Amino acid sequence: MLDRKFIVDNADQVRRNCADRGLTVDVERLVQLELQRRERQRDVEDLNRRANEVAKSIGKAADAAAREARKEEGRQLREQKDRAQADVDRLEAEILQIQAGIPNMSHPAAPVGADDAANRELRRGRQVPRELDFPVLDHVDLAAKLDLIDFEGGAKIAGHGFYFLKHEAVLLELALQQFAVQRLVAEGFTPVVTPDLAYTEILQGTGYIPRGPETQIYSIENTNLNLVATAEITLGGLLAGEILDAEQLPRKLCGISHCFRTEAGAAGRAARGLYRVHQFTKVEMFAFTLPDQSDAMLEHFCDLECRLFDELEIPYRVVDTATGDLGGPAYRKYDLEAWMPGRGQGGQWGEVTSTSNCTDYQARRLNIRFKHRGQKGTQFVHTLNGTAIAISRALLAILENYQQADRSVLIPAVLQPWVGCDRIRPRVT
RNA sequence: GGAGAGGUGGCAGAGUGGACUAUUGCACUGGUCUUGAAAACCAGAGUCGGGGUAACUCGACCGUGGGUUCGAAUCCCACCCUCUCCGCCA
Numbered sequence: 001m002l003d004r005k006f007i008v009d010n011a012d013q014v015r016r017n018c019a020d021r022g023l024t025v026d027v028e029r030l031v032q033l034e035l036q037r038r039e040r041q042r043d044v045e046d047l048n049r050r051a052n053e054v055a056k057s058i059g060k061a062a063d064a065a066a067r068e069a070r071k072e073e074g075r076q077l078r079e080q081k082d083r084a085q086a087d088v089d090r091l092e093a094e095i096l097q098i099q100a101g102i103p104n105m106s107h108p109a110a111p112v113g114a115d116d117a118a119n120r121e122l123r124r125g126r127q128v129p130r131e132l133d134f135p136v137l138d139h140v141d142l143a144a145k146l147d148l149i150d151f152e153g154g155a156k157i158a159g160h161g162f163y164f165l166k167h168e169a170v171l172l173e174l175a176l177q178q179f180a181v182q183r184l185v186a187e188g189f190t191p192v193v194t195p196d197l198a199y200t201e202i203l204q205g206t207g208y209i210p211r212g213p214e215t216q217i218y219s220i221e222n223t224n225l226n227l228v229a230t231a232e233i234t235l236g237g238l239l240a241g242e243i244l245d246a247e248q249l250p251r252k253l254c255g256i257s258h259c260f261r262t263e264a265g266a267a268g269r270a271a272r273g274l275y276r277v278h279q280f281t282k283v284e285m286f287a288f289t290l291p292d293q294s295d296a297m298l299e300h301f302c303d304l305e306c307r308l309f310d311e312l313e314i315p316y317r318v319v320d321t322a323t324g325d326l327g328g329p330a331y332r333k334y335d336l337e338a339w340m341p342g343r344g345q346g347g348q349w350g351e352v353t354s355t356s357n358c359t360d361y362q363a364r365r366l367n368i369r370f371k372h373r374g375q376k377g378t379q380f381v382h383t384l385n386g387t388a389i390a391i392s393r394a395l396l397a398i399l400e401n402y403q404q405a406d407r408s409v410l411i412p413a414v415l416q417p418w419v420g421c422d423r424i425r426p427r428v429t
Numbered sequence: 430g431g432a433g434a435g436g437u438g439g440c441a442g443a444g445u446g447g448a449c450u451a452u453u454g455c456a457c458u459g460g461u462c463u464u465g466a467a468a469a470c471c472a473g474a475g476u477c478g479g480g481g482u483a484a485c486u487c488g489a490c491c492g493u494g495g496g497u498u499c500g501a502a503u504c505c506c507a508c509c510c511u512c513u514c515c516g517c518c519a
Contacts (some may be wrong), residue, residue: 038478041478041479041488042479044488044489045478045489046488048487048489051500054499055498055499055500056447056500057499058447058499058500059447059448067499068499071499072499073499074498074499075498075499077499078498078499078500199509243439369476373457376474376475377476378476378477
């Protein structure tokens with residue numbers, strides 16, 4: 001959420017940013033409603049003050065008749081106050097609705113454009129895509145030949161988009177988690193395993209919208225709980241409502257969670273196999289920083305993502321996300337897109353990680369602040385999130401990039417200690 | 430899941446309808462004393478919003494949301510959470 005005072009004082013800038021992101025938002029109406037609300041709020045406070053004065057005077061009233069008169073006066077003042085408060089509440093609700101639809105401001109260097117066509121490639125990873133001089137399979141066919149993933153089984157018990165991992169795929173899932181968490185712990189992250197469910201207000205604080213027609217979120221009926229779409233939700237929510245000591249920032253966490261996404265409206269998009277599924281495991285990075293640390297932290301997160309994929313020896317490119325393709329809370333976002341030889345005709349880049357600087361947009365709604373010891377006042381922290389490893393897409397990229405002419409798949413060297421072999425061979429049945 | 434007890438400032442902990450303008454202690458900040466520190470003593474100090482150049486001042490906040498009342502930390506209702514015991518269970 002953007003600061004309301006900022007919106008009112010910088011309406012033009014906010015309107016332009018909404019346009020850059022391809023959104024139409026009635027900023028003028030918000031400004032107008034907010035000015036009305038402030039005026040009415042002053043009435044509420046004035047009536048409260050007068051009612052408080054009356055209440056205090058009752059004990060000192062000379063006689064019963066005077067006391068009754070004062071009571072009546074107090075009653076009327078409270079009634080007026082209630083009416084004024086109702087106006088304020090009504091205005092507040094309408095303002096919030098508009099305000100919630102306003103995205104974060106965008107980094108001045110972020111490419112301006114309507115969609116991912118305007119994304120800017122920043123650089124490529126160490127590994128270049130291999131020349132494959134044999135018929136290339138995609139991960140679905142590879143997994144079938146190697147008996148690694150059972151999509152039919154997943155569909156049978158939970159529907160399309162669910163799957164069973166089997167054999168070396170299971171070892172790879174665990175190996176990727178180990179690999180990511182160990183690297184991150186060495187970089188000063190506190191590792192956590194988070195809940196896979198969270199309250200609606202926590203999701204909203206992080207910028208996710210449960211229970212709408214277009215929601216990507218699974219909710220538990222008759223409760224206030226939802227399945228998380230990412231550990232970003234639980235990691236951000238962990239410190240909701242807290243005031244942090246400035247000296248203890250930045251604070252870096254990495255969380256393992258399962259991620260659940262309905263993928264409503266995703267039908268028809270390139271979604272074969274593991275690329276777009278309803279459940280996967282992810283190791284997520286999250287940071288709480290001082291405002292002047294967040295730009296550098298975003299670069300740090302991006303560097304870490306690059307290091308992980310360089311170590312896995314998977315080809316990738318880094319992309320600076322265009323304004324129209326940024327999520328609402330993001331101020332700037334970098335994606336890593338891995339080379340996926342089996343995707344499309346002759347291979348395509350496909351997103352494997354994403355890291356965002358959300359500045360104070362999430363922190364304002366989650367109410368996470370910091371203060372300097374001995375100084376008065378608080379400010380909102382900045383929050384950042386980044387994918388370390390999303391298992392399903394990393395697995396996809398490994399299978400397709402490491403496939404061999406004999407239909408075996410090599411195991412990346414860094415993962416071999418955990419997988420316990422250097423190659424997955426077709427299973428003899 | 431059942432029964433009981435609770436949720437008050439950074440922490441501990443008092444407050445059961447009107448001077449709460451939230452007692453007190455610890456921790457914190459400044460000062461006095463001291464070569465310096467500790468101790469002692471004195472003083473200050475929460476968050477959010479509004480008004481004012483400022484000293485300052487007004488409103489809100491005692492788990493959350495409603496309600497009763499002229500007036501609620503205090504009474505009532507619902508929900509959330511914590512602790513103890515019991516049940517169930519990996």
